[in-house]
Amino acid sequence: MTHPLFAKHQSTLERALQTAEQRGYWSAYPEMPSPRAYGETAAADGEAAFKAHLGKSFTLDQPGVGTVGREVSPYGIELNIQYPGFATETLLSAANQARKAWSLASPDTWVGVSLEILARLNAHSFEIAHSVMHTTGQAFMMAFQAGGPHAQDRGLEAVAYAWNELRRVPATAYWEKPQGKNPPLAMEKRYTIVPRGIALVLGCCTFPTWNGYPGLFASLATGNAVIVKPHPGAILPLAITVKIAREVLAEAGFDPNVVMLAATNPNDGEIVQKLALHPDVRVIDFTGSTRNGDWLEQNAHQAHVFTEKAGVNQIVIDSTDDLKGMARNIAFSLALYASQMCTAPQNIYIPRSGIRTPEGTVPFDEVAQAIAASVQKLCGDPAKAVEILGAIQNEGIAARIDEARALGKPVVLDSQTLVHPVYPDARIRTPLLLQLDANTDEAIFTREWFGPIAFVIATDGTQQSMPLAGRIAAEHGALTLSAYTTDAQVADAAHEASVQGNVALSLNLTGGVFVNQSAAFSDFHGTGGNPAANASLTDAAFVANRFRVVQSRRHVPARSTADTPPNA
């Protein structure tokens, strides 16, 4: 008999599996924060629940030592939330205790409990949205969608992939080997799924749930205990997540310490290293800097390490039949959450001789200006602009704008500081657009300039731009590549560059889809094949190593007699 929570969510799971196989559009969780989808009081209840956290101790009934918590809202409101601190050995010891019964539960139990947690998270989408907004700086709509339903979709996707691997292993098998004139050898074999142990999720400060849920749910659905260590700048969204997971686990009869929070204050490098190298930690999911990700890959040998790190996303402009649409689309990609997205474009290559359009060749400067003008238009009205730009997550990102200005390169569009109509202390910046040259500035544009900083880069032509984009993706990492062309041969070259760089390609986006966006069940986020990530969200490789299969075999009476094998 399958677990009741599995049965409860089975149709959702089946639909997720089917969609992931066909890779069309589907979402399990409504992306519009509407009363029709979430209930008449959901918005107010969620906001109230968020406000109730402010200035309080966040209660989690897990072993703790002291308190931590120094989150700062990019919108300038006072957070002052305290979380339980922890001692590494105590935390791991509790996780080890909790995982005993959990690891012996069945795959349908792991999956059923995971799906119930996702459903509860969905019901808390408004509370999570406010918590994402006030830790990451995302505008409310994005915080709701990317932090709520889209993150939940990514979690569901991981559960579906996990289930797809788990269900491939039969519980038992009958094995019968013919022996010619002698009776066949017959055995019964049992196959037991054995989770790896304790998994560690290391969150980031810009997309704590969207980037955290795939690893969390892939590990949980394969029977592991999970310790969630949020970025010290964005604890609340994952603390709420952990609290809900623990409630569901307890209701299902498990020790809630199967999922625990490891909250820290800033400058937690030493604590993270200690956790990450502990022999009991067997799986690590990391989102963050290349330096930290590389360190994990090269030092946490006891664990299987999945990383998403920095990269350089690029747009190659060759030609277009819709200059306005192109400029508008690119501008939105640059403005969205002030480019604080791992998928946001940074390098925009334009032939110095201009690009072909139905209206004739448009010079380099005009193309650059078209993009700049579109950005300016999006940012013209601060009240509307802040709903796209959001706020800058931390002072380091704001300082990077100054660092870029100090390069002394021609400024195509300067970054502006806007005043938020509701939050006067919010840290709002519009994109900075600098002009570079492909032949002389490679040292600048092969770095990731995380935040609202982009470069229009003059090239000798598409024949230079395209291989350059492929090579930079391969050497420096990238999660997205975008290309604009009306020429089928150039489209083929873009495909070649994407294959060379192991990077997802978007062609001629001029409408309502943006290169930053990655849809669960359809778009693979990251390929795992360039330095920006060693894994893809989500494929079989992302889940298949999170458990092992232990078999046992013993003789049983043969069902066939000599010389009449059953499989003949």
Place this chain on the structure above:
Amino acid sequence: MTHPLFAKHQSTLERALQTAEQRGYWSAYPEMPSPRAYGETAAADGEAAFKAHLGKSFTLDQPGVGTVGREVSPYGIELNIQYPGFATETLLSAANQARKAWSLASPDTWVGVSLEILARLNAHSFEIAHSVMHTTGQAFMMAFQAGGPHAQDRGLEAVAYAWNELRRVPATAYWEKPQGKNPPLAMEKRYTIVPRGIALVLGCCTFPTWNGYPGLFASLATGNAVIVKPHPGAILPLAITVKIAREVLAEAGFDPNVVMLAATNPNDGEIVQKLALHPDVRVIDFTGSTRNGDWLEQNAHQAHVFTEKAGVNQIVIDSTDDLKGMARNIAFSLALYASQMCTAPQNIYIPRSGIRTPEGTVPFDEVAQAIAASVQKLCGDPAKAVEILGAIQNEGIAARIDEARALGKPVVLDSQTLVHPVYPDARIRTPLLLQLDANTDEAIFTREWFGPIAFVIATDGTQQSMPLAGRIAAEHGALTLSAYTTDAQVADAAHEASVQGNVALSLNLTGGVFVNQSAAFSDFHGTGGNPAANASLTDAAFVANRFRVVQSRRHVPARSTADTPPNA
């Protein structure tokens, strides 16, 4: 249209997929070296083909520098085979050139070519059997079965798992997202399988083909180029394999350098390190010592590293209703290829108070003597014994017997030197059986004593033996665990120990199945969950990381109109 070689072998592939899913018995390649299966002249032809290699240069039309080759037959015949040497950069450059067209071929092409290579290898089973025999020391029957059809089955299994992952990724998808009253967003998406690059297979000297084929075929069937570096002591079986692979590749229109041989002389550590750390090498499959395997895991960060290393295989004896059958079965496991198998048992735990049997309690000494007597019986007639024992692969293994004797522990059965009736210079040894104590000798029996060395270990009872076995497997690695008991609760405890140690369990083997044996499509060889191996042969985790998926997306006209989504 699928590739003709895919179509040719499709039914074999389908059967492999089905068997791997149900995990019953099946073999694609006949394990009996009979004229009915292989043709009237196959045995003679194969032997002649083997003899034709002796004293000659093994011709491979690949870029080479000088010659290497110092293989020594454990049976004492002169080999004197010369292979092309190589320069690392030249070899990798040729592989990079060759992999261009290969990586752009389709999954069904990679799989079809791989299956054709396996079919050709099967037709060369006799030639390969002699080459395995005279490099590894295996007796002819084992060399034929394990080196030929069983190795080919393992290769086919890897191809089947690879295909199962490859076919899950659709070539294209239609994605349509409803936009309420506005027209839906519609995109066409393409998904391209991108192989990792160059794969390196590092072979061992005891099962060059059985342990080499899974990695070789998993990488090849996912579109990678493969460099096969055999152990310097067992080059010929893999050289023949590479030659056949290159012939098939060339016939299929590909650059044969997609598969290349990297033969070396003994003490090739520096060469291997250089190869293994090269940035172009993206996948490594290794079978060998823990020291070398750990080094690869901890240093070859640019590659995905699959290892099979040393371990301590164990038998827990609690009780039995067939003492004779048990003793005979264990004795055969110890004698088979003189325990030069990664799956051969080493530690045999017996309660010092004796074991329960239908005839009453049998004392420790009698159980130990029953096993010793059965070994002696198997080895009594040298002519018959050598067909089980084979020869000792190298002098180091023979020396280890002396090292074990020098421990000064009670000798239950001494190792003997036998004279082979056909090969007077063959290095033949029978198993050495020492008596140890669980409470005082752990430092001895937690080491792997590779070769014909085993320990009967007195324990305080099964309640000590079982957790000890589980812990040793978890801490020191193991590929097999065997237990004998008539008690259902003890069988449960054995299951727990196997789960704790992440090791495959065999219960009450008293007949024609031996713990050393691992059947393709049914038995997972290694779990990947203890120090003996970081991967399992074969599961999804073994293949899923050998390629990446690169997608591209572009807008297309929507098939639906506003408010009428196709998936509604």
